[in-house]
Amino acid sequence: MTTQPTSEPATARATVSAHPAGPLLQAGNISLSLNGHVILREVSVSVAPGQIVTLIGPNGAGKTTLVRIILGLLRPDSGRVRWRPGIRIGYMPQRLKVEETLPLTVQRFITLGMRASRREVTAVLEETGAPQLFDHPLQAVSGGELQRVMLARALLRQPDVLVLDEPVQAVDVNGQYEMYELIGRIRRERGCGVLMVSHDLFLVMATTDQVICLNGHVCCAGRPETVSLDPAYLELFGDEVSRRLAVYHHHHNHRHDLHGDVVSEPGNHHHG
């Protein structure tokens, strides 16, 4: 794979230079429409070894859709996804709902589809801070614990890239910080690339190298502190920003639902 990245990380860290082979994954000009609605328009993402790239954006911005396209679960109308050959992917889906009728322990879930010794499973569970869950039925595990179990499962496969769709879902704010710290530590220790989805720039700010602010198209991208001041970001997340900083004046082009998620007003997103 010798192609140049489309939107190149000025953000690349020192670790990247140790891996001179270029990005692990590169998605270029991805577009997708469903039933006449544009879900994604000309979106490009690339992840280098040791780099953490975060997709942020309001509900319905196409974050999960983009992740599914990158993973090959969904075919885009146009655009290309290229993985470095022979790469191992550790994927953590947004939701995991296992029927109560399926007797499955955490250990069995983690080893599903591969062979691993008890010691190896314990090691990854310790890495994500959940070794006590080893023998628990999967359905008895809480939301936050399940995230750690799914992360452990991904790690057991010795991934070159972690793809994490909303890794802090169903976790309280303290737990969210801990989770992002954990992801940052895994990147440091394993040197793997990370592509993750988040809805909150401020929480991921310390962890991430590159932020891509998505709302059907790429509104803005770059280092988190740059993005946090970008007009396109502020327009999309104005409420969130002002609630935290209480300095920005802005006009409302969206409102929030009961969970505090941004809900777009139809026909109001014509920027960018």
Place this chain on the structure above:
Amino acid sequence: MDDFLLRALLGGLGVALAAGPLGCLIVWRRMAYFGDTLAHSGLLGIALGVLWGLNQGMTVIAVCLVLAVLLVFLEQHQRRLATDTLLGIMAHTSLSLGLVALALLETVRVDLVAYLFGDILAVSTGDLYWIWGGGVLALAVLTLLWRPLLAMTVNEDLARVEGVPVFAVRLGFMMLIAVVIAVAMKVVGILLITSLMIMPAAAARRFARTPEMMAGLAAVFGCAAVALGIWASLRWDTPTGPSIVVAAAGLVIVGFMVPLAGKGR
């Protein structure tokens, strides 16, 4: 023991051994109604077999498979009807089509009740070959597909990312359901087939710690239901197929009432 009883018992056990483990997957994947719909279409398969002079088991498998593929296609490509509505429409349309087709075949008299509710006491030696051949084949294929099926049951996206050929495995799974329906038809009839798959699985759930243990126990409970049902039908002169299903229901109830030792949920 009389010959016909021995054949009935052997036939029933052959069906139960395959239906139990397959039924676990049907329960875990919430596909009970899907299986029921396929079973209803079995009568259409029988009608076509009679019409064209083909092996009825084969035509039942063929019709079930066509319907399964059609259902999966419709489920993915139409948004107007909810899945359970769609299944209900398909189940009763195919059943009624089968009844209409059989009625139109003026030259042939078909024992409808035997097809709908089973006639296990009439199982012949030829039927036994068919049942055990199909049952063993189904179990062998299920063993091969077990791990990928389990992975898909937990999370299909995850399974796909990890390299499970989801489409092929799902097709194989439907083939298994079709084969077990064709095999079980003689024993409990198309209207009661699903019960022989999901009831032993439901009864086994509380005693199982692993998926494999649940599959094994479901096979055992299925066999117990067959034996109990045949015995009860002789004892009280009741129809055998339904007696087996009632026995299976009894096992489910007992299963839920027995207190479990140790930790359990």
